[in-house]
Amino acid sequence: MLYSQESFNKDKASFHRRTRKITRLFDIMRNSYGNQLLINKVLVLNKCWFPIGTFSLKNAFCKLLSKRVRALNHITYNVCNFYEWFSTNSSGFNYIKTSSGWIAVPEIVISSYYEKVPKFKASASRKNILKRDKYTCQYSGKKLPEYEATIDHVVPKSKGGKNSWQNCVTSSFSINNKKSDKFLEETDLRLMSEPGFPKNNLLFQLPCSFSVPDSWKVFLFKKKNKV
Numbered sequence: 001m002l003y004s005q006e007s008f009n010k011d012k013a014s015f016h017r018r019t020r021k022i023t024r025l026f027d028i029m030r031n032s033y034g035n036q037l038l039i040n041k042v043l044v045l046n047k048c049w050f051p052i053g054t055f056s057l058k059n060a061f062c063k064l065l066s067k068r069v070r071a072l073n074h075i076t077y078n079v080c081n082f083y084e085w086f087s088t089n090s091s092g093f094n095y096i097k098t099s100s101g102w103i104a105v106p107e108i109v110i111s112s113y114y115e116k117v118p119k120f121k122a123s124a125s126r127k128n129i130l131k132r133d134k135y136t137c138q139y140s141g142k143k144l145p146e147y148e149a150t151i152d153h154v155v156p157k158s159k160g161g162k163n164s165w166q167n168c169v170t171s172s173f174s175i176n177n178k179k180s181d182k183f184l185e186e187t188d189l190r191l192m193s194e195p196g197f198p199k200n201n202l203l204f205q206l207p208c209s210f211s212v213p214d215s216w217k218v219f220l221f222k223k224k225n226k227v
Helices: 005-033 057-065 082-086 126-132 173-179 214-220
Strands: 041-045 050-058 069-072 096-099 103-104 108-111 149-154 168-172
Touching: 005 050, 041 057, 041 214, 050 057, 050 214, 057 069, 057 082, 082 103, 108 168, 108 214, 126 149, 126 168, 168 173
Parallel strands: 041 108
Antiparallel strands: 041 050, 069 108, 096 103, 149 168
């Protein structure tokens, strides 16, 4: 689609107005609430309402104002643009005060255009294995501080074991040392669960200390229908 110079100038002016408005909004929010509020996580759904990632609150408001996403009212499940969201007045939300009044803090936004589900890729690194296992020894069930946690290869590397999600588990130093390069069948050790790729890709990308809001759980923990 071709734009005339006049249309281009109007779009450019509109963009700059939106940018100035959101900048003023964040300056007020930062002065009133500090930077911590602006890095709060907002769940992002694709156009088909499938979870695909997270935004910071600042990024979510920017996308909302530029019409790239819409905010989801997790109480009524109404979908709102920026101006409709600004007039949202329901219980169950956190609110922040701006020069124009109170505005609800969105917990979920929906992409206006994006339909795909991005592929999740993560290597079976020490950091990721510990995160998947929640710093818990997979043999004893004991929670470990990071300096005590080690990575054990279920099938020892000396006997062909790979650095993979299916072969690496978190273990305490003493148990790892005891197992040495033996097969699991040669010891009295048993795994708490079968190691594998992280079950929830999106949650895996968040800090371990992150508390999942109730409004997210509808989308992140969908129950499978029994056949």
